[in-house]
Amino acid sequence: MELSELRFFATAEHECGYLPGKKARTVVADPAQVTSMALYSRLADYGFRRSGDHVYVPQCGECQACIPVRVDTSRFSARRIQRRVLKRNVALEESWRPAVFDEEHFALYQRYMQARHAEGSMAQHTPDDYAEFLLCKWSETELLELRDATGLLAVGVVDVLETGLSSVYTFFAPEASSRSLGVYAVLRTLARCQREARPWLYLGYWIEACAKMSYKRGYLPQQRYQHGHWVTWNG
Numbered sequence: 001m002e003l004s005e006l007r008f009f010a011t012a013e014h015e016c017g018y019l020p021g022k023k024a025r026t027v028v029a030d031p032a033q034v035t036s037m038a039l040y041s042r043l044a045d046y047g048f049r050r051s052g053d054h055v056y057v058p059q060c061g062e063c064q065a066c067i068p069v070r071v072d073t074s075r076f077s078a079r080r081i082q083r084r085v086l087k088r089n090v091a092l093e094e095s096w097r098p099a100v101f102d103e104e105h106f107a108l109y110q111r112y113m114q115a116r117h118a119e120g121s122m123a124q125h126t127p128d129d130y131a132e133f134l135l136c137k138w139s140e141t142e143l144l145e146l147r148d149a150t151g152l153l154a155v156g157v158v159d160v161l162e163t164g165l166s167s168v169y170t171f172f173a174p175e176a177s178s179r180s181l182g183v184y185a186v187l188r189t190l191a192r193c194q195r196e197a198r199p200w201l202y203l204g205y206w207i208e209a210c211a212k213m214s215y216k217r218g219y220l221p222q223q224r225y226q227h228g229h230w231v232t233w234n235g
Contacts, residue, residue, distance in 0.1 A: 003042060006033055010059065018210045019065060027059040035138045041162035047225040049204055050139060050159060050168065052132045058205065066205040068225040072232070073164065073193035073201055075221050082187055082218065085180045092146045092153065094188055099141035101131050105155050108171060115174035134169055141168070144185055156185035164200030165193055183215065190219070 007030040016022035029048065034040060034055045040048070047068035048057045058066040078086060106127055113123045125133070134157050135141065144156035154172035158165050167189055172181040186203070193201050206216045206224070216222075223230040 001033065001039060003039075003046075006030060016060075018207050018213070019063075022060075022063060022065075024058060024060050024063075026056045029055045031055075037138070037140045037160070038162060040139065040159075044161055044166060044202055045163060045230075049202075050136060050166070052134070053136050053138070064226075065207045065209065067207070069203045069206045069216050070164070070223050070225075070230070071190060071201040071203065071219045072221045072223065073190055073199060074197075076190055076194070076219065078187060079218060079220075082183065085183045086187055089146070089179055089181070089184045092148055092184075095145045095147075096192075097143045097145060099135055099139075099143050099157065101127065101135065102143075104152055105143065106130050108152055108155060108173060111174060112171035144188060146172075146181060146185065146188075153179075154181040154185055156189060158189055161200075161202070164198040164202060165189055166202035167204065186219065 008027050009030065011026045011028065013023045013025050016024040029043060031053050034043070040050060040055055043055055046057070048055050049068075050056075060066070109130055110123075110125070113125060117123050122129075122133075140160040142158050142160060144154075144158055145152060146154040146156075152173075153176050154170060156170040157168040159168055167186060170182050170185045172185075186201075190201050192198075200223075201219075203216050203219065203222075205213070207213045217235065221232055221234045224233050225231075
C-alpha cells in the first residue's frame, strides 16, 4: 500500500500529558490499514510512533514541542556518564524474547506504575490494558529482559523496523532506580543495532520543556524530524 492511500483520523483535543496547561491533538493512521511492519517502518520515517495497534503522530496546531528523535547508531559512542551506567550493570543477564503477555513482566509493570505514576490511571492497568498499550497483533516486537540473582529487574519493549529498532517503553524494579536501568536498556538496544548493522534507534518524541524527556539529548549524534526533514544534531 502507498502512503498516499492511507486514511488518517484526528482525535478530539485533550490535556497534554507532558506540558501542564497545554492542549494536545493526535493524528492516527487508520488501524484497519496499518497492519504490517513494512508500512509502519515507512511511517516511522515521517515521525510516527506505535502505541498498541495504533500508529500516531502529535498534531497540536501551533505547538510543535514534540520532536521525533533517532540515534545514528553507526556513529554513536557512549559518553562518560553512560560508560558508568554500563559498568554498574555489566553483571546483569540480558536476553531478548518475543513480545507476548507474561505474568512476571506484568507484575513488574504494576510495581513500576504504582511507584512512578501512582496518581494516574496507568497505575490501575489490568492485563488487557497492559497488552493494549505495549503489544500489537501485527508488529515485530521483542522484549529485552534484564536480570540479576534476585530476579527480573527491567523489561524494554522494542519494535524491529526495516530501518532500525524503536524503543517503545521500558519499565523496571522501583528499588533498583539507582542503577539507571532505563539508560542501560537504551544502551543495550543501541549495542544490538550496532551488532546487527541497523542504522537507527528511534527514541520517540523529545520535548525541550519536559524534564523527563531530557535524557534523550544524551545519545549522540542524533537526528530530529523538523519541518518535514531529519536534521542531524550533535549537541
